[in-house]
Amino acid sequence: MASEGNKPPPPPEKEQGRNSLRHSLLGPSLLKAGQDKVDQKKVGEIIYNASKGSKFFKHEEKRDEQLTKRIEIILRRKKHLESLDLSPQIRKVDEEIAALEASRDLSQIIVHVDCDAFYASVEELDRPELKVVPMAVGGGVLTTCNYKAREFGVRSGMAGYIAKQLCPQLVFLPLSFPKYTAKAEEVREVLVKYDGRYEAASVDEAFLNITGYLEDHPDMTPDQVVEQIRREVLEHTKISVSAGIAPNARLAKVASNQNKPNGQFRIPNDRESVMSFTCTLPVRKVNGVGRVFERELSAVGVTTWGDVHPQRAILSKLFSEKAWSFLLNCYLGLGRTSIHPVAEYERKSLGTESTFKDLSGAGPLREKLRATAAELEKDLKKTGLAGRTVTVKVKLHTYQVHSRQKALHRAVFSKEDLYLHALPLLQELEGEFQPLKIRLMGLRITGLVSTRKGVGRIGDFFKRDAQVEEGEAEWEVWPEESLDGLLPSGHLSQEVEDEEQLAIEEATKVSLNVPGGGGGTNTIPDQPPPSPPQMAAKEEKWECPICARSLPADDAVFNEHVDFCLSRETIREVVQESAGAEVVVVKEPERKRKEAKARLGKPGSKGGGMDRYFLKLQ
DNA sequence: GCGGATCAC
DNA sequence: TATGGTGATCCGC
Numbered sequence: 001m002a003s004e005g006n007k008p009p010p011p012p013e014k015e016q017g018r019n020s021l022r023h024s025l026l027g028p029s030l031l032k033a034g035q036d037k038v039d040q041k042k043v044g045e046i047i048y049n050a051s052k053g054s055k056f057f058k059h060e061e062k063r064d065e066q067l068t069k070r071i072e073i074i075l076r077r078k079k080h081l082e083s084l085d086l087s088p089q090i091r092k093v094d095e096e097i098a099a100l101e102a103s104r105d106l107s108q109i110i111v112h113v114d115c116d117a118f119y120a121s122v123e124e125l126d127r128p129e130l131k132v133v134p135m136a137v138g139g140g141v142l143t144t145c146n147y148k149a150r151e152f153g154v155r156s157g158m159a160g161y162i163a164k165q166l167c168p169q170l171v172f173l174p175l176s177f178p179k180y181t182a183k184a185e186e187v188r189e190v191l192v193k194y195d196g197r198y199e200a201a202s203v204d205e206a207f208l209n210i211t212g213y214l215e216d217h218p219d220m221t222p223d224q225v226v227e228q229i230r231r232e233v234l235e236h237t238k239i240s241v242s243a244g245i246a247p248n249a250r251l252a253k254v255a256s257n258q259n260k261p262n263g264q265f266r267i268p269n270d271r272e273s274v275m276s277f278t279c280t281l282p283v284r285k286v287n288g289v290g291r292v293f294e295r296e297l298s299a300v301g302v303t304t305w306g307d308v309h310p311q312r313a314i315l316s317k318l319f320s321e322k323a324w325s326f327l328l329n330c331y332l333g334l335g336r337t338s339i340h341p342v343a344e345y346e347r348k349s350l351g352t353e354s355t356f357k358d359l360s361g362a363g364p365l366r367e368k369l370r371a372t373a374a375e376l377e378k379d380l381k382k383t384g385l386a387g388r389t390v391t392v393k394v395k396l397h398t399y400q401v402h403s404r405q406k407a408l409h410r411a412v413f414s415k416e417d418l419y420l421h422a423l424p425l426l427q428e429l430e431g432e433f434q435p436l437k438i439r440l441m442g443l444r445i446t447g448l449v450s451t452r453k454g455v456g457r458i459g460d461f462f463k464r465d466a467q468v469e470e471g472e473a474e475w476e477v478w479p480e481e482s483l484d485g486l487l488p489s490g491h492l493s494q495e496v497e498d499e500e501q502l503a504i505e506e507a508t509k510v511s512l513n514v515p516g517g518g519g520g521t522n523t524i525p526d527q528p529p530p531s532p533p534q535m536a537a538k539e540e541k542w543e544c545p546i547c548a549r550s551l552p553a554d555d556a557v558f559n560e561h562v563d564f565c566l567s568r569e570t571i572r573e574v575v576q577e578s579a580g581a582e583v584v585v586v587k588e589p590e591r592k593r594k595e596a597k598a599r600l601g602k603p604g605s606k607g608g609g610m611d612r613y614f615l616k617l618q
Numbered sequence: 619g620c621g622g623a624t625c626a627c
Numbered sequence: 628t629a630t631g632g633t634g635a636t637c638c639g640c
Contacts, residue, residue, distance in 0.1 A: 056630050063623095141631045143627095156627090159630035202627055290625050322637070353632060389619085399630090405620060442632085 021064045022048055024291050025057075043153035043166060050162045059399035067292060071299045078300055078318055086313040093312045093328075100332055105247070106269045108337040109222050111208040112244045112252035113191065113229065115184075116261035118204035120146040121239050122183045123173050135171040136163060140355075143175060147261065180204075186237040194229055199339045207249050209339040226264050247274065250335025254285050267333075274333035279306035286330050305331045350385060351393075352376045353442025358397045360437040362430070369426055372443045373418035380445065386413035388447030392425040395440035396433060403442075404428050411449045418443060 025047050051057040115121065119137040124130050124146065134149035136142045142163055144156045152167035163170055184203045191198045195208040210225055217225070226243045233241050244255025245266040251274065258265035267277050282304055284294045300318065302308060308315060308331035316324045329335070352375045359368060369392075380386060390412070391405035404425035412418060422443055430436045 051630085054629060060630095138631080140629090143631080157630085161629060205627080288625070292624060320638075347634085348636095349634060351633065355631065391620095401622080403621060407619065440631090444634090 020067075020295055021060060024060065024064070025051055037151050038153045040153070046153075046165055047158075047162055050165050051159075055397065056159075056399055067295060071296060074296060074318065075299060078314060081314050081317055086317075089313040089316060093316050096316075096328065097312075097332070100328065100334060104271070104332070104334060105337045106271070106274075107211070108209055108247060109211045109214060109269065110246055110249050110252045110337060110339060111194075111210055111222075111226055111229070112201075112246075112249065112256040113187075113206045113208065113233075114242050114244075114256045114260070115187065115204035116240045116242055117144055117146055118184075118239070119144045119175065119180055120149075122180055123176075125183075125238055126179075130171060130173075133171055134167050134169060135173065136160075137173050137175055139172065139174065145170075183237060183239065187233055187239060187241070190229065190233045190236050194225065195339070197340055200342045207252065207339045209337075223264070223266055226266075230262075230264065246335075248333075248335030248337050249339065250286065250330070251277070251333055252335075253287055254281065257285065278331060278333040279304065281305050283330070288326060302327075305333075347383075347385070347448060349444055349446040350376070350379055350383065350387070350448065351391070351442055351444025352379060353393060353440055353444075355395070355440045358437055358439055359441075360435055365426060365430070365436065365438070365441075366423070368441050369422055369443075370415070370419055372441055373415040373422060376418055376443045376445065377413060377415035380413040380451075384450055384452040385445075385448050386411035386451050387445030387449065388412075389445065390418065390421045390425065391442075391444040391446065392422050392429065393440070393442035393444065394426075394429055394436070394438045397437045397439050399439070401440075402429060402433070407447065411447070411451075412445075413451060418445070 022044055025044075051060075120135060123135065123137060130146070132148065134146065134152055134154065136145035136149055136154060138144070138156075138160070140160050142154070142156055142158050142160060145154050145163070149163075149167060149170060152170070154163045154167050154170060160172065180203055184200075187204075188198070188200065188206065191206055191208060194210055194213050197209070199207040201207055208229075210222065213225060214220065214222060220228075222245050226245055230241050230243060233239060240262040242256050242260040242262060243264040244252040244258065245264065246252040246255050247267070247269045251267050255265045255267050267273055283289045283297050283302060286305075289297070297303070300315070301311065302315070308327050312328075315327060319327065352372060354372070354375075356368075359365060388409075388411050389405055389407045391403055393401065393403040395401050406421060406425060408421060412421065
C-alpha cells in the first residue's frame with residue numbers, strides 16, 4: 001500500500017481546461033437525472049453560440065483562465081511533492097484514517113427527502129395542462145423546470161433566453177413563493193410523523209432520522225418506511241419525492257439523487273457497502289464539491305472518491321487542512337448523524353441585493369442605495385434583528401463583484417443608519433472603479449443582535465454590550481466611522497505578485513468551503529481601537545452626501561447646502577421613524593475638519609463631507 | 619476585521 | 628435582446 005502514484009497520469013490540464021468553460025456553461029445539472037435523451041453536443045453548441053460575445057461570457061472566460069493558472073500552480077506543487085519521500089506522511093495519514101474509522105457511527109438510519117422539480121410540480125398542480133408541455137419557473141434565470149423541458153436540454157440556473165433557443169415553445173411562469181412554502185408545509189406535515197425532530201434543509205428538502213421510528217416498528221425495513229413516507233407525501237400533497245437512506249446525512253443526500261425522480265436508494269449501514277459506494281462515486285456528486293473544486297481535483301487525478309486513498313500522502317500536503325479533512329471524510333463515507341430542527345441554528349447575516357439595467361452616476365447610485373437600505377430595513381424589522389457590520393456589494397457591468405464592509409460600534413437597523421454607514425463604502429468603490437457602472441447592488445448586515453427583548457439566544461448573549469437601544473437618547477457614532485470608511489484602509493494596494501516564483505514554495509493551499517464546516521467563534525463586540533480620521537478625495541469639488549450634487553470645495557457653501565439637504569430629507573425620515581424624537585444636527589468641531597483636510601489628495605475614493613456632522617437623537 | 623471566492627439551493 | 632437572490636464558509640491577508 002506504500003506505493004503512491006502507480007495510477008496512469010490524468011490527462012494534461014490543458015486538455016481539460018479547453019473544455020472546462022463549455023462544460024461550465026452547460027451548467028451544474030449535467031450529472032443529474034433527466035438528461036439521458038438530450039443530445040448534449042448539440043445543446044452545448046447552442047448554448048455556446050448563444051453566449052459567446054456577451055459580457056457575461058467574457059467574464060466567465062476570464063474566471064476560467066484564472067482557474068487554469070491556479071491549477072498549473074497546484075500541479076507544480078504536486079510535482080515537487082512527488083519528488084519527496086512521503087512514507088512518514090503516509091503513516092501519519094493512516095493514523096488519521098484509523099482515528100476516523102474508530103469514530104464511525106453506523107447506528108443511525110438517516111433519510112434525505114427531496115421533492116422532484118418542486119416549484120414546477122407545484123405549478124403543475126395548479127395547471128395540470130402544463131404537465132405535458134415543457135415549462136420553466138423563473139424569468140431572466142430559470143429557477144427550475146419540469147422534466148418535459150429537461151428533454152430539450154433546459155435546466156435550472158440557465159438564462160431564460162438561452163432556454164428559449166433550446167426550446168422555443170417553453171412556457172415561462174413567474175415565481176410564487178407563498179405557494180411553494182404552503183405546499184412545503186403540507187409535505188412537512190407528513191415528515192413530522194416519522195421524525196418529530198426532522199430538519200428542513202431548504203424549502204423542498206429535509207433530513208429525517210428514522211432510527212426511532214424503526215425501533216417502534218420492528219416489522220418494517222428502512223426501505224419500507226421510506227416507501228411509505230413517499231407514498232403518504234404523494235397522497236397528501238400530490239407531490240412526488242425522491243429519497244436517500246444511509247448511515248449519515250452526507251450519504252443520504254447523495255443517495256436521494258441516485259433514483260430521481262420519484263425513486264429511492266439505500267446505502268446499507270455496514271462499512272463494506274459504504275466504501276464500495278464511495279469508491280466509484282464521482283467527487284462532484286457530493287455536496288461541497290462545485291465546478292472549481294471538481295476541476296482542481298480532476299487535475300490532480302481525483303475524479304472519484306476512491307482516487308483519494310492511493311494519493312493520500314500527497315493530497316494531505318497539497319490541500320489546506322480543512323479541505324484535506326473534507327476529502328478524507330468523503331472517501332471514508334463519513335458524515336453527520338445528528339439531525340435537528342432548523343430553528344436551532346443561528347442566523348449569521350441578513351442582506352438584500354438586486355440586479356438592474358446598468359446604472360452609473362452619483363445621484364442614481366445613491367438613490368439605489370437608499371432603496372436598498374429601505375429594503376433591508378424591512379427585513380430587519382420583520383426578523384427583529386440589527387447588526388454591527390455593514391457590507392456594500394456591487395457587481396460591475398463587467399460582472400466583476402466587489403464588496404466593502406465596515407464594522408460599527410453598535411448595531412443598526414434603520415434605513416437611515418444603513419444608508420449613512422453604507423454611503424462611505426459606496427464612495428470607496430466609486431473612487432476605485434471610475435466611473436462606477438454597476439448591474440447589481442447589495443447590502444448585507446452581520447454581527448446580528450436581536451432587537452426583541454427576552455427572546456432569542458443572540459439577543460440574550462449580546463444584551464449587555466450590543467443590544468440596540470430602544471427609545472433611548474443616544475449619540476450617533478456616525479462621524480468617526482464615516483471617516484474610517486472613506487479611506488482606502490491601508491492594505492488596498494494591489495501588489496502584483498510574481499506567481500511564477502512564489503508558486504511552488506509559498507503555501508497556495510487549495511481551499512474549500514463546505515457548508516456546515518468548522519465554526520467561527522463569536523466574540524462579544526467591543527470598541528475597536530480609534531483610528532485617525534482621514535479623507536480620501538482629490539477633487540476640487542465636494543459632493544453632497546445626500547443629493548450627490550457636486551459643490552465648490554468651500555466650507556461655508558458646502559455646509560449650508562448639506563444643512564439644507566439634511567433638514568429636507570434625512571431629518572424628516574429620522575423623526576418619522578423615532579416617533580417624536582427631536583433631531584439636532586451638530587457641526588463637527590473645527591479640529592476634526594482640519595485633520596480630515598490634511599489627508600486630502602490620497603488617490604482612491606472621492607467625495608466626503610458626510611463626515612462633518614453628528615446626528616443627535618434626543 | 620476585510621475582501622475575494624466558492625458553494626448550495 | 629442579453630445570465631438571480633440569500634446565506635454560509637474558507638482563505639490569505
